[in-house]
Structure formats: C-alpha cells, structure tokens
Amino acid sequence: MRTNFNPHLHKIEISPIVTISERAKTIAPEYEEKSGRHFIYFQRGEIDLPVFPEVRDETIKALQEGKTKYPISGGTEDLREALVQKLQEYNKITGLSADNVVLTYGGQEALQMAFELFRGGRGAGFTPIWTVVLESFVPYSGIHFTEVPLREDFSIDFVSLENLLASGLDFFYLNNPHNPTGKVFTSEELLKIGELCQKNKVFVISDEAYEYIVFDDKKHISLASLPELTGFKDIVTIPSFSKTYSMTGFRAGYAATKNGIASDLLKKAQYTQTAGVVSFIQPALKAALKLKDQIQERVAEFQKRRDLLYDGLKRIDNLEVHRPEGAIYVFPNFARLFPASQKKNGNYIYERLLQNGICVVPGQSFAGTDLFNTFARLSFSATPLELIKEAVERMEEIFSD
Ligand SMILES: Cc1ncc(COP(=O)(O)O)c(C=O)c1O
Numbered sequence: 001m002r003t004n005f006n007p008h009l010h011k012i013e014i015s016p017i018v019t020i021s022e023r024a025k026t027i028a029p030e031y032e033e034k035s036g037r038h039f040i041y042f043q044r045g046e047i048d049l050p051v052f053p054e055v056r057d058e059t060i061k062a063l064q065e066g067k068t069k070y071p072i073s074g075g076t077e078d079l080r081e082a083l084v085q086k087l088q089e090y091n092k093i094t095g096l097s098a099d100n101v102v103l104t105y106g107g108q109e110a111l112q113m114a115f116e117l118f119r120g121g122r123g124a125g126f127t128p129i130w131t132v133v134l135e136s137f138v139p140y141s142g143i144h145f146t147e148v149p150l151r152e153d154f155s156i157d158f159v160s161l162e163n164l165l166a167s168g169l170d171f172f173y174l175n176n177p178h179n180p181t182g183k184v185f186t187s188e189e190l191l192k193i194g195e196l197c198q199k200n201k202v203f204v205i206s207d208e209a210y211e212y213i214v215f216d217d218k219k220h221i222s223l224a225s226l227p228e229l230t231g232f233k234d235i236v237t238i239p240s241f242s243k244t245y246s247m248t249g250f251r252a253g254y255a256a257t258k259n260g261i262a263s264d265l266l267k268k269a270q271y272t273q274t275a276g277v278v279s280f281i282q283p284a285l286k287a288a289l290k291l292k293d294q295i296q297e298r299v300a301e302f303q304k305r306r307d308l309l310y311d312g313l314k315r316i317d318n319l320e321v322h323r324p325e326g327a328i329y330v331f332p333n334f335a336r337l338f339p340a341s342q343k344k345n346g347n348y349i350y351e352r353l354l355q356n357g358i359c360v361v362p363g364q365s366f367a368g369t370d371l372f373n374t375f376a377r378l379s380f381s382a383t384p385l386e387l388i389k390e391a392v393e394r395m396e397e398i399f400s401d
Contacts, residue, residue, distance in 0.1 A: 071276030075103030107240030128366030182324020312392025
C-alpha cells in the first residue's frame, strides 16, 4: 500500500477543536451520571439558534421547484448582484461589480482559495489565530507563515508589524472581529495596517466571518471601506453566512475583491474544486440578505451571553479577562492560576476544567508558539444562559480552592 502522497496534505491537521469535541462527548454521560451536574460545552464556534424561517422556506421552495441541477459556479448573477449591494450598504465597500464576487462553500473555502493564490509564498497574521489557518490553509498551500503576536491586552505591536511587512511578504491575513480574542479592530488600527500593506505591496486577506456580531456601541469596519484605501485593490474581503444567520451547515460564504485578476483566479479555483455552491440554497441566501432586525435580535442574545460569561469570569480572583467586543468568544488568561509545576503544560486549564465538566479550547491551539499557553477560549454562541451561569459558578468554586 502506498503511504506517501502529496506532502502538503500529510501536513494538514484536523482542528484540535474537533478532537476536543469528540473527547467531550464521550466523557459527558459519565460525568453527568456521577456528579448529577450538567456537562457544559464551550469549545465549538457553533450557533445553537435555529435557521431563520425565511431561509428554511426558501430552501424548501427551491427544492420543490426542482432547482437541483448543476449550479452556476461562483454564484448566480442575481445573487452576486445582491451581494454587491450588501457589501455597499453594510460594509460600505464601493466600486465592486458582480464579477468581483465569488460564492463559496463557507468562508472556509474562500479563505483556503485566497491562501492558494499565494501557494509556496510568504504570509503573516496576528496570533492568537483561528486554528484552521495554521493547521489547514498554511500547510495545504505550502505557505511560509510568520506569526505576529498581539500583546497581552490584544493591542498591536506596530513596530514589529511594520518591519515584517517591509520584509517582502506576499499577503497578510487579518481577521476582524477576531477569533479567539473578541477584539474588534478600530478604524485607526485598520488604517495603519492597510496603509502599511499598501506601501509594501502586501495583499490583504480580510476574514470578516463575524462582521455582524459586534457588541455595545462597537461598529464593524471593513478594511476595504476606508476612504484612504479606496485605490488599494489588493484586499479580498471574506464574509460568511454561517454565524450571522445561524447557517453553519449550509456552507455559504463569499470573496470580494477589486483586484480583477484575483477574482478571476478565485472563480477558476472554485470551479475546479466544487463547480459551484449547491443550487437550491442560492435563493435562500438572497432571502437571508434581506433580514436586518432579525440579525440584531440574535446579536442581542449573544450580547446577553457575553455579559453573563464575562461578568462571571471577572469575579474569579487572579483571572485576567478582556471584555469581547465582537465575535462569539472570550479568551481569558489563567496564568496566575497555574501552579508552578504546571507552567509549561498548555493543557493544564483544559484538563482541569474538563474533569469538572466544562469543555474549553486550550490557548496553545491558537498559535505555533507557547505565548498563549495559559489562555483558553470559551465560545458563548451555543451555550444557553442558564448553563453559562452554572459554568461560571462552578469555575469560581474550582479556582477558589
Ligand atoms: C475566524 C473565522 N473565519 C472563518 C470561519 C469560516 O466559517 P464558515 O466556513 O462556516 O463560513 C470561521 C469559522 O469558525 C472562523 O472562526
């Protein structure tokens, strides 16, 4: 039997979050039976709210109307036009046409293809970083990737960033709102990043999967919308339907760039990979774009969960936690709760919480270095309020020992 295949594929690792989830599922029944308590899941970026009826009904209608033939690769023209309109109205990105937009299987496929534009090249991005970037996109495309660590308060070290961008990079991956920290980049930060990339001819992959999920008075700003960057065509904006509309299983996202060569190549890549997104969900995607107040209701629900989780974590002595401004995660630092003997053990908090029926993702999963080993990510989008309350009370108990 042949055992060696494409070396890039051998280097891909299935996200630790999948493994963690599977382990949790096997442990949970025994934990619940023995302790009489709930096992509480905080590990997955899943949404527990149902799909909107407008989206569900449009999908069923399309099926009943027999929209089951080969799709138009890259998305139907009317859907791409609707996406251009949405990008103009919500993201405030002007100057795009339907030809600049490619419909993909989730933000994930758009991102993977965007990395593929630079196969074998040099890229960089802030860490902590979404696990899939380091474990899948980078090895799949053979990218030489440099991590730019955010500071402990998640601010940016612009001196390091500037030096790196001046060193001959092909692209910079930016994720805003940010997984796992919940950071929402300010217009000043975005402008500095954008101007540095423009000056150094570095293409920007702007992952905006959480574009609608921002809290309090925060606003999401798309990098490509900044008036100072209007002439900078080397930005691909990648939003997703998954989190905004609780449509994670539909697998729908898109890429939009004013760089016509890049959008053509993305179209060709999409055609080659899958020949287009499922025909009978495309009308439903158009229907989703019309929902406005409904999205705000869901964001309000996430904000309630964020508040309960953040306020609860804040009460734990010696835990450092920043209030997430967007996305669906909180990323506290447990450094001062580590016993000296465990300082190097990146799984310490994960294991300790797991024994107590709480599943989180260890911070070490979000970087190739050990800089975030004392952190953990908790997702609050699939955990109802009463379980969040129970979890924080339990964590207060655990860490007061
Ligand atoms: C930062 C980030 N980008 C992109 C995605 C892609 O999501 P999807 O492929 O479901 O659109 C995710 C999903 O968790 C994410 O966390």
